[in-house]
Amino acid sequence: MDDDRVFKALADPTRRHLLDRLFERDGRTLGELESELEMTRFGVMKHLRLLEDAGLVVTRRQGRQKLHYLNPVPIRLVHDRWIDKYTEHRISALAELKTQLEETA
């Protein structure tokens, strides 16, 4: 049900950068995440909110801090639904082509 949100969330370089940062090290604060971006705090918050809505980022409170965690499960689900299916087809199409070319050769 969330495929649209996942694709939209991934269709932006800043958001992909934020995911990469969390992939390197999980559980970061907004302050840490914005420190390397030339963007206002509000801008980074907006991107994080979109990632959260897509389920790609999960937040946890720890004392006064809000920590951001990468949740890769939706990417896996999109992969299973949209990528596996087509790459499998392409591979079998290539295998078929190979058979046909070799038969006529």
Place this chain on the structure above:
Amino acid sequence: MTTITAQATEVYQVFIKATPDAIWDGITRPEFTSKYFHGATVETTPEERRSYRGSELRSVVDVLEYDPPRRLVHRWISYYDPELAAEEPSRVSWEIEPQDSGYSLLTVTHDQLEGAPKTAANVSGTGWMMVLSGLKTLLETGEPLED
């Protein structure tokens, strides 16, 4: 340092079109776990979580909280690899929250990983991701994920 504490925690979430009861069964009953938990058959009682390979009992860890169908907390030891198994035990919490239109939100928090950095790296790769996507597929379609 807060960053050290933070790295000792991993959080995973997935929406599943199933009732909390169905998800609870999917997590705790061996006939379900054998279809998605990296080939392990896992049985959970209010006291213990037992992992089998086939009929061979491989690991028993304590269950810390058992509140069906909402919350399950247990110890974690990566028994399948001697190097990981030698690390300090960590903790896994499963939380199930009902949502709108027949969905439930499943959150898995793997924490207390301070004394288990190799385990942390191991489960964060495709470990929990495959478990959760496999559980979702199983509960929504009745079929295990294809390899």
